[in-house]
Amino acid sequence: MKSPRKAIAIAAVGLASAGLLSACSADAGTPDDGKVRISVASLIPGTEQAAFDAFDARVAEFEELNPDIDVEPVEYEWKATTFTAQLAGGTLPDVFRIPLTDGRTLIANGQLADLTTQVEALPYFDQFNPSVLATAQDDAGNIYGIPREAYAIGLHYNRDLFEQAGLDPDDPPTTWDEVREDAKAIAEKTGQAGYMQMTQSNTGGWQTTAAAVSRGGRMEEGEGDTTTVTLDNDATKETLEFLKELRWTDNSMGSNFLFDWGTINQAFAAGQIGMYTSGSDIFTSLTRENNLDPAIYGLAAIPITDSPDAAIMGGGTLNVVSAKATDEQKDAAVKWIDFYDVSKLVDQDAAVADAKILADQEQAVGTPALPIFDQATLDQSREWIADYINVPQDQVSYFAEGNEGRTLVGEPTVKTQELYAALDTVVQAVLTDQNADIDALLAQANSDVQALVDAG
Amino acid sequence: MTTLQRPARTPRRTPVSWVRRGGLSNLLFMLPLLVIFGVFSWKPIVEAVVMSLQKTNLVSPATFIGLDNYVKVLSDPQLGQAALNTLYFAFLALLFGYPVPLVVAVLMSEVKRMRGLYSALAYLPVVVPPVVAVLLWKVFYNADPNGPFNTVLGWVGIPPQPWLQSAASAMPSLVLEATWAAAGGTIIIYLAALTSVSPDLYDAAEIDGAGIWKKVWHVTLPQLRGVLLITFILQIIGTAQVFLEPFLFTNGGPANSTSTILLLIYRYAFQNSLGGNYGAATALSVMLAVFLAIFSLIYFRLTKSWSSN
Numbered sequence: 001m002k003s004p005r006k007a008i009a010i011a012a013v014g015l016a017s018a019g020l021l022s023a024c025s026a027d028a029g030t031p032d033d034g035k036v037r038i039s040v041a042s043l044i045p046g047t048e049q050a051a052f053d054a055f056d057a058r059v060a061e062f063e064e065l066n067p068d069i070d071v072e073p074v075e076y077e078w079k080a081t082t083f084t085a086q087l088a089g090g091t092l093p094d095v096f097r098i099p100l101t102d103g104r105t106l107i108a109n110g111q112l113a114d115l116t117t118q119v120e121a122l123p124y125f126d127q128f129n130p131s132v133l134a135t136a137q138d139d140a141g142n143i144y145g146i147p148r149e150a151y152a153i154g155l156h157y158n159r160d161l162f163e164q165a166g167l168d169p170d171d172p173p174t175t176w177d178e179v180r181e182d183a184k185a186i187a188e189k190t191g192q193a194g195y196m197q198m199t200q201s202n203t204g205g206w207q208t209t210a211a212a213v214s215r216g217g218r219m220e221e222g223e224g225d226t227t228t229v230t231l232d233n234d235a236t237k238e239t240l241e242f243l244k245e246l247r248w249t250d251n252s253m254g255s256n257f258l259f260d261w262g263t264i265n266q267a268f269a270a271g272q273i274g275m276y277t278s279g280s281d282i283f284t285s286l287t288r289e290n291n292l293d294p295a296i297y298g299l300a301a302i303p304i305t306d307s308p309d310a311a312i313m314g315g316g317t318l319n320v321v322s323a324k325a326t327d328e329q330k331d332a333a334v335k336w337i338d339f340y341d342v343s344k345l346v347d348q349d350a351a352v353a354d355a356k357i358l359a360d361q362e363q364a365v366g367t368p369a370l371p372i373f374d375q376a377t378l379d380q381s382r383e384w385i386a387d388y389i390n391v392p393q394d395q396v397s398y399f400a401e402g403n404e405g406r407t408l409v410g411e412p413t414v415k416t417q418e419l420y421a422a423l424d425t426v427v428q429a430v431l432t433d434q435n436a437d438i439d440a441l442l443a444q445a446n447s448d449v450q451a452l453v454d455a456g
Numbered sequence: 457m458t459t460l461q462r463p464a465r466t467p468r469r470t471p472v473s474w475v476r477r478g479g480l481s482n483l484l485f486m487l488p489l490l491v492i493f494g495v496f497s498w499k500p501i502v503e504a505v506v507m508s509l510q511k512t513n514l515v516s517p518a519t520f521i522g523l524d525n526y527v528k529v530l531s532d533p534q535l536g537q538a539a540l541n542t543l544y545f546a547f548l549a550l551l552f553g554y555p556v557p558l559v560v561a562v563l564m565s566e567v568k569r570m571r572g573l574y575s576a577l578a579y580l581p582v583v584v585p586p587v588v589a590v591l592l593w594k595v596f597y598n599a600d601p602n603g604p605f606n607t608v609l610g611w612v613g614i615p616p617q618p619w620l621q622s623a624a625s626a627m628p629s630l631v632l633e634a635t636w637a638a639a640g641g642t643i644i645i646y647l648a649a650l651t652s653v654s655p656d657l658y659d660a661a662e663i664d665g666a667g668i669w670k671k672v673w674h675v676t677l678p679q680l681r682g683v684l685l686i687t688f689i690l691q692i693i694g695t696a697q698v699f700l701e702p703f704l705f706t707n708g709g710p711a712n713s714t715s716t717i718l719l720l721i722y723r724y725a726f727q728n729s730l731g732g733n734y735g736a737a738t739a740l741s742v743m744l745a746v747f748l749a750i751f752s753l754i755y756f757r758l759t760k761s762w763s764s765n
Contacts, residue, residue, distance in 0.1 A: 081726040088514035088732065111515050200707050202727075255599035257621050258709050323515070417728050429711035432622050436711075448533065 036069050036332045038325075039093035040340075041076035044289060051288050054361040058354070062339050069332045078317075080202055080417055087111060094325050095333045100135040100316045101416045103145055107137075112144040113321040118334035119143045124346045127373045131410075136318050146334070148341050150316035150370040152408060153210040153302050154280040154399045155179070160296040161274045165189040172300035172398050176215075176242060179275060179303060183252040186274035193254025194274040195246055196267070197427065201260040204427040205420025207277050209313065209412065211239040216307025219412045219419055227414040229450040231423065232442035235307070240430050240438045248434050257431040266290050277302055279315060280399055283391055284364040298395050299368060301402025311407040314370060345377060348384045355385035366391040368399050370408070419449045508739040513732065525739035529724075535740075537712055538720040541702075544627055545716060546695035553635040554691060558684070560639065561646030562672055575647065582640040590704040593633045594620070597705075620706050623713035630701040630714060638694075642687055649683040650676065685759050692755075693748055717744055 042055050059071045074093040086092045098106065106112050119125060120143070128147060136145030159169035165186040173179045183194025198207050209219050209231075217235025221228045247253045259267065265282060267273050269290035280299065286292035304310040319337045321330055343350040355365045366389030371378040382389070412419055422445040429436040474480070508525055512518035529535060564574050581589065596604045597619035606616040619629045657675045666674065677684070699718035702708055708715030708723075715723075717740065725737035 080728065081722075084726045084728065084732045088734070109513060109516060111513075200709060255601075255603075255616070255618070255621060258706055260707075421723075421727060424709075425711050428709045429623075432618070432710035 034068065036328045037072065038069065038095060038329050038332045038336065039072040039074045040095040040333075040336055041093050041097055042073035043075060044077040044285070045075045047075075047288050050361040051363050054357050054363055057357050057361075058340055061353070062336060065339070066332070066335060069335065071336060090324070092322060094322050094329055095336060096320060096322070097148060097317045098145070098320055099411075100132070100147075100150075100318060101411045101413065103135040103318050103320075104138070104413070106320070107144045111323050113323050113325045113330050113333075114142050114144055115146070115321060115330060115334055116143045118330055119146060122334070122338060122342075124342070124373070127346070127377065129372055129374060132316065132372050135316075135410075136320070145318035145320040146337050146342060147372040148317045148319045148337075149281060150314060150372050151279040151281045151368075152312045152314045152370055152403060153207070153214075153277050154368070155275055155277055155300045155302050156268065156282065157275045157298045157300065158268065158271060158273065158296050159298045159395065160271065161186050161190050161192060162298070165194075165274070169298055172298060173275075173303060174300070174402065175303045176305070180242070180246060180250065180252075183246055183274060184250045187250065187252035187254070190274075192272050192274060193256075193267075194250075194252035196253055196259065196264065196273045196276050197243065198259050198261060198264050198276070198278070199424060199427050199431065200258050200263075202417050202420035202424060203260050203264075205423030206411075208236065208239055208423045208427055209420070210277060210302065211242075212236040213311055213313040213409055214302050214304045215239060216305060216309035216311075218309070218409075220414055223414070225453075225456060227453050229419065229446050229453055231419060231449065232439075232446040236423075236442060237438055240426065240442075243427065244430050244436070244438070247431050253431065257428065262289075268292075271296070280368045280370070283367045283396070287364055294390075294392055294395075297392070298398070300398040301406070304406065311409045312403060313411060314408045315411055316370070316372070342372075345373060345381045351381050351384040352388075355388035359388040359390055362390075364391050365389050366393065368396050415449060415452050418452050422449050504738045505742055507734055508742050510735050512734055514734060521735070525733075525735040526743070528733075529736050529740045529743070532720075534712070534715065534720055538715050538717050541627065541712075541714060542696060542698065542716045542718075545631060545698050545702075546692060548628060548631040549634060549691065549695045549698075552631060553638065553695075554688065556635060557639045557642035558646055558680075561643045561650060562676060564643070565647060565650045566668070575644065578643045579640040581637050584637070586637060586700055587704065589637050590633065590701060593636075594705060597629055621710065623710050626706055626710060626714050630698075630705055633705075634698070634701050645683060645687065646680065649680050653679040689752060689755050693752070696744065696748055 043051055055073060059073060063069065063071060072093075076093060076096060078097055078099065083092075083098075103112075129150075132147045132150060133143070136147065137143055155172065157169070157172055162169040162172075162182070165182070166189060167182055167185055173182050179195060186192060186194035197211075198204055212219065212231075212233065212235040215235035215238050217230075217233040217239075219229065219231045219233075219236075221230055243253075247257075254272065256267070261278070264273065264276055264278070265286055268276060269286050269292040283292075283294075283297060283299070286297065287294060302312055304312065319341060321333045325333060339350070340354075344354040345351070358365050365385060366382065368391075369378070426438075426441045426445050429441055430438060507518070509520055509522060510518040511521045511524070560578060564571060564578070567574060584592075598604065598606070599616065599618045599621040600606065601610065601616040603616070603619075605619065609615070609617065618625055620626050653676065657679070658671055661671050661675050697718055698716050699722065702714040702716050702719050703722065706714045708719050721737045721740050721744075724740065725732040725734055
């Protein structure tokens with residue numbers, strides 16, 4: 001006869017297993033208070049507390065205006081690698097941000113919510129810059145995102161290092177030759193990198209493309225399946241030769257050559273880099289995440305050559321909503337996007353309220369940007385918040401002045417990230433191997449990316 | 457005369473007899489383990505093999521594409537370089553990482569005083585979280601003449617080294633940190649094994665006139681060979697799967713000089729923000745697992761006679 005102890009032990013193990021199984025499938029449950037809940041991308045992890053306080057203040061204001069909506073902020077930073085994992089793992093917030101270049105592919109993959117009804121109902125719908133809005137539309141014209149901001153690549157420089165090197169910080173370089181001369185002077189006089197470029201996590205390709213565009217080059221021709229990859233164009237070669245000269249002839253690029261968007265901002269804010277190119281809107285990040293002293297910051301236009309095709313490269317971000325969102329969540333999401341990001345560009349009260357909170361928390365107001373509507377609307381919104389602007393406008397005025405009358409072009413549209421990744425390798429080789437064969441490296445990268453484009 | 461004998465009657469196996477013999481209670485006791493392994497280990501493995509035959513972005517429905525992912529991976533020009541880099545890492549790790557813990561363990565076993573302190577010091581790097589250790593070493597490896605390591609080299613008249621910033625020195629730099637980080641664990645294993653070596657053998661060797669090196673060669677190493685063979689294969693498997701160091705130190709750079717098989721798998725899955733190629737990533741993972749399994753089998757077959765005393 002079985003002993004009772006054995007029977008009890010068996011029963012206990014059985015119960016434990018059942019409990020384990022049920023725990024796996026347990027649903028946390030959501031309180032049924034009739035509210036619509038949305039999680040929204042807030043700020044980059046590591047941002048200082050004052051910025052989170054400013055964000056929370058905006059959330060509280062929004063929830064007061066919309067008592068039926070519950071907003072849950074989630075820290076968020078778009079990075080190619082983490083974004084893919086979050087997208088696949090289903091851990092992105094309901095409202096998040098993506099680069100303009102990714103819009104059309106994510107739409108085609110069915111990964112974004114259709115917001116046509118909600119966006120068309122916005123009072124300023126007709127005013128969107130059509131070419132910017134197009135990045136959030138499918139072929140049938142349905143809308144899957146709301147433009148958030150647009151920027152152009154600019155030349156960021158450290159005014160303090162300029163002065164130490166005997167250069168005039170109020171006379172930033174306007175040609176690539178001047179960039180080279182100034183970089184050499186900074187490196188010689190201060191021991192810091194005179195000029196540096198991002199090289200990692202696809203940002204090396206991003207900035208090489210911007211520099212090639214400024215010399216009249218384009219990385220792709222045609223559209224879709226018929227795209228021809230042209231990253232081995234003369235302007236790209238010129239860009240890489242320029243880097244090679246700075247690195248190996250002038251020795252003006254310092255000693256660290258593995259930088260991505262975050263680490264180059266860190267190094268610049270720490271006074272280790274004289275000049276580098278990046279989006280015109282990074283002042284906010286430089287001060288908020290890297291404690292940059294605003295007094296040393298300068299922003300100029302990226303130099304462009306005499307080539308008729310020479311242009312400045314722009315970019316931007318879209319606010320989008322998860323494909324899994326319900327209709328109620330989509331309504332709430334567009335209300336939030338309108339409240340937090342867009343209405344401040346077209347509505348005086350919203351503009352002032354936003355600027356006041358940011359300024360009170362000593363956050364950047366008045367970072368140089370490009371219009372997502374039109375230039376007049378952007379200028380008007382800047383006038384409304386003139387009293388709160390704290391970004392030193394005289395130190396960034398060279399950006400707007402230098403870009404007057406220039407052509408703005410977008411990033412390559414087909415296999416953008418793969419193209420950038422291939423160029424990362426080329427830039428790294430040029431900066432770390434004195435004998436790097438630029439022609440051969442570019443030819444290899446070109447055929448690799450073309451194969452990816454052809455494969456679809 | 458022979459007679460046909462009926463074979464002894466074996467009791468029939470019925471569900472009731474199975475329960476009586478304790479089959480049910482065995483099963484119930486094993487159930488939690490089966491469930492945990494099944495859900496968290498075996499199911500993902502099977503799913504990975506299935507996924508290696510699919511085209512999927514984990515959001516849209518997956519489609520079966522046969523062996524296309526395997527073909528794509530095998531024809532990728534980056535695979536050759538990643539494999540060579542991984543072999544190079546494994547080779548350097550064997551060169552430095554395999555003998556160093558053994559030498560340290562033998563030396564420590566000779567020390568009579570404060571052995572506990574030395575053991576703790578040797579094991580300390582293992583306690584440091586790997587990510588913290590890598591970020592710390594990244595600071596040490598600053599290629600600037602004022603970087604910590606370069607400053608030390610400067611004291612003895614050696615010019616600043618590029619460390620991670622050159623294709624030639626990046627991989628050895630990674631191995632140096634990896635050896636520092638992992639040696640402690642292996643030293644402890646060797647020290648434990650050394651205590652099992654009979655002192656009589658050393659005494660006998662000493663009477664025969666053996667010095668310290670002869671004692672190590674003729675007594676210590678033969679006595680440790682079982683452990684040595686196991687740590688060797690464990691190191692090979694570990695280095696074939698190296699990811700943390702190249703990912704955090706250099707992200708595969710400069711110019712892919714430190715991109716390894718696992719980093720390539722990661723890139724297939726996550727580099728493209730528009731939906732990773734999870735099929736190719738799992739296909740390469742399956743190939744690596746199969747390769748390591750076959751390698752281990754051959755290794756154990758070849759070393760079977762050496763490892764038995």
